[in-house]
Amino acid sequence: MDEREALARLADSLPSAGDDCAVVGDRVLTTDMLHETTDFPAGVDRYTAGWRAVGASLSDVAAMGADAEAAVAAYGAPRFDPEEVDEFVRGAREVCGAVGAEYVGGDLDRHDEFTVATTALGATDDPVRRGGAARGDVVCVTGTVGRSAAALRAFERGDAERGNDLFRFTPRVAAGVALRPYATAMMDSSDGLARSLHQLVAASDTADLGMDVTESAVPVDGAVDDLFDDPDDRREAALFFGEDFELVFTLPSDAVDAARAASPTPFATVGNVTWDGVRMDGDPLPDRGYGHGGGDSEGDTGGDGNGRSE
Amino acid sequence: MDEREALARLADSLPSAGDDCAVVGDRVLTTDMLHETTDFPAGVDRYTAGWRAVGASLSDVAAMGADAEAAVAAYGAPRFDPEEVDEFVRGAREVCGAVGAEYVGGDLDRHDEFTVATTALGATDDPVRRGGAARGDVVCVTGTVGRSAAALRAFERGDAERGNDLFRFTPRVAAGVALRPYATAMMDSSDGLARSLHQLVAASDTADLGMDVTESAVPVDGAVDDLFDDPDDRREAALFFGEDFELVFTLPSDAVDAARAASPTPFATVGNVTWDGVRMDGDPLPDRGYGHGGGDSEGDTGGDGNGRSE
Structure with a gap:
């Protein structure tokens, strides 16, 4: 297994x-x-x-x-x-x-x-649990994604100083606490943005939930542009690589302004909670993420990706 | 290091x-x-x-x-x-x-x-901290020591069933809670009885503390007698091998009866807190214990054997 x-x-x-x-x-x-x-x-x-x-x-x-x-x-x-x-x-x-x-x-x-x-x-x-997203909610991401993928590229290129800088991150504790009164569901993006979206859908207490997100709204780290020349590599780094430790969460649409005012970390709204399936710009977004020791997903306490609601 | x-x-x-x-x-x-x-x-x-x-x-x-x-x-x-x-x-x-x-x-x-x-x-x-032993206190040990050494011997002999039985132990949580009102200092015996005594002395808030213990009072597990023929091996198993997860603690002498009545796990009184140095039957007891990956001491959170009082 x-x-x-x-x-x-x-x-x-x-x-x-x-x-x-x-x-x-x-x-x-x-x-x-x-x-x-x-x-x-x-x-x-x-x-x-x-x-x-x-x-x-x-x-x-x-x-x-x-x-x-x-x-x-x-x-x-x-x-x-x-x-x-x-x-x-x-x-x-x-x-x-x-x-x-x-x-x-x-x-x-x-x-x-x-x-x-x-x-x-x-x-x-x-x-805040993973299971509380509701149709109509807005899907949000703190900070930027792709930073750890960029770090790995920097290490590969022998730029250890930049790699180490990119590899350190501020855990979003202050944002998490500030968002707690507003967020309906939340997790971190350690398995990558795409897989995190799938996990929030799978963990949902609501049947037939989906998410529609917009690729251009995804907050990609500037280091991704710096370190990857190929657009496919950039997309992979931003959406699938993971290990970025940003918060991926859902908010009722009428709570976005208040949450934005409360959070010390900026966040992007990348899409909406809809019906069945995770889509990006209308196409199905694959459920794949951080490959760990042979392409399997790495998990957190209790079991990422188990598709089981709490 | x-x-x-x-x-x-x-x-x-x-x-x-x-x-x-x-x-x-x-x-x-x-x-x-x-x-x-x-x-x-x-x-x-x-x-x-x-x-x-x-x-x-x-x-x-x-x-x-x-x-x-x-x-x-x-x-x-x-x-x-x-x-x-x-x-x-x-x-x-x-x-x-x-x-x-x-x-x-x-x-x-x-x-x-x-x-x-x-x-x-x-x-x-x-x-209960490690540093509170006082001269005149009684030195105590719950349960029996040498069980894990006996387990290893059982595994060596190919008796995996007995080895596994001996390797499982009940953590002394109920005893620890019951002893909390009485114990002046406490730790577990994971590094062995001898080293635990040295650690309680080293961690003490009192200068020039020592312990005098009596070998015949040490509660040696029956499996040690079963599995070791050589008296030196038995002594090693009981005093130095460690990994037994019993509680080693000190009590004011007038609290022994009340502590015994409170503790769901029997304990033995093996000696007294005295002046300078750890002795067994009058001879210095070496400060050596569980060898882990090359003879070094294995530590718990924060640092066993650091000789630093809290």
């Missing part, structure tokens, strides 16, 4: 699964495992690795509309170079600091491959 | 480090990474792996005297066999169920080596 099937199994056997975080009373909890081969290409420094790994879990907290409280990381490596450990911790602390959370420690494990598992804890009495 | 030094660096750079869990407001949080080479010897089934990995984090919650609320696990493996994933989740859920916690999901990561990272969340307004 691939990761999506395995995650579906996990989700089916768990009462709290199916969102970016598990909900435990008034807290949300999420965990992610990343490793060198697929997540940290050559050129990623340990400061960026710490920032990004912990940031990925904080992004899941953001996607629930929760305040981020704390994060921990388990750090596996063949050896513990003092400078590398310090840099990793510095990145982990700084990304926590950027969203008002505390980095509170971790575990070390001697491991053949550099491997990091991060966990973040958030607080909210009223989490 | 070895893991102890690396953990000390992590601890020095973190405000909340140095106990079995990090304390975040009225919650405690801990993470552990385990992997096949050093933690899951041949013969360990996935049910036991799920139980044990999640149990290790729940044991850290127990060591703070906290109620266990929830756990998550990130599961890394070269392939996702449906039966293996199901069995892992079953073990994870059952160990949570055994201590009143909820298993709320996880992450999957395609990984060359079977690797598990677990995180547990607990709640307490008044966590």
Whole structure:
């Protein structure tokens, strides 16, 4: 079975699964495992690795509309170079600091491959789930997409400085909290924009839901234009590559102005919630996304892509 | 640097480090990474792996005297066999169920080596720290020690059924909560009894603290006698091998009876808190313990063995 099937199994056997975080009373909890081969290409420094790994879990907290409280990381490596450990911790602390959370420690494990598992804890009495989109809602995306694809291209070209800069991101915690009163459904874009749209539709409490989005409305990062010459590559980077950790969410159309005024991060409106199927400019948008270790989808806590409503 | 030094660096750079869990407001949080080479010897089934990995984090919650609320696990493996994933989740859920916690999901990561990272969340307004032992206190240990060493021997002998039975354990959450009003210092015995005693002394808020323990008072598991013929091997299994997840704690001498009445798990009194140094039957007890990937100490959240009081 691939990761999506395995995650579906996990989700089916768990009462709290199916969102970016598990909900435990008034807290949300999420965990992610990343490793060198697929997540940290050559050129990623340990400061960026710490920032990004912990940031990925904080992004899941953001996607629930929760305040981020704390994060921990388990750090596996063949050896513990003092400078590398310090840099990793510095990145982990700084990304926590950027969203008002505390980095509170971790575990070390001697491991053949550099491997990091991060966990973040958030607080909210009223989490935003994936399942609440309704027909007529507007589909929105914070910030810009394609940044991580551009980072990988920069690493491939040997421009590690730019790659590392692009690989660090501010988890959208403040935006998530600000959007919580308005958003009907929300998740992060770690699997790519296209797959995120499919996931919001699949998770919906409403039958026969769809989304119609407009490609020209998608907020593509400027680095994508810089680093990709081929228009097909640019489209792939923006729509399918993923790992961007923006918020993808739906709003009632009469709440857009208030949400825009409340959110500290700008967001684009890219389409509408409609009937059956996800379409871009009228054509079906494929349900494919971030390929992880062989083309399977990478999942969050409880199971992305399980097609199961909460 | 070895893991102890690396953990000390992590601890020095973190405000909340140095106990079995990090304390975040009225919650405690801990993470552990385990992997096949050093933690899951041949013969360990996935049910036991799920139980044990999640149990290790729940044991850290127990060591703070906290109620266990929830756990998550990130599961890394070269392939996702449906039966293996199901069995892992079953073990994870059952160990949570055994201590009143909820298993709320996880992450999957395609990984060359079977690797598990677990995180547990607990709640307490008044966590028991490692640093509170005082001269005159009694040194105590719940349950029995040596069980995991015996399990490894069973696996070596090809008796996987017995190995798996011994490898599963009930995290001492109920005992930890019951002991919270009485214990002056507490941690779990995952690094072995000898090292745990050294760690409680090193973490102490009191200068020149020591412990004098009596070997015959140490509650050695019956499986140690069964599976080890050589008395030196038995002693090693009981005192140094570790990975047993019992609670090692100190009590004021006038609180022993009340604590015994309160704790659902029996505990042995093995010695007293004294002056400078850890001694067993009058001789210095070496500060060595669970060897992980080359003889280094394995650490918990925030840094075991950092010699730093909270």
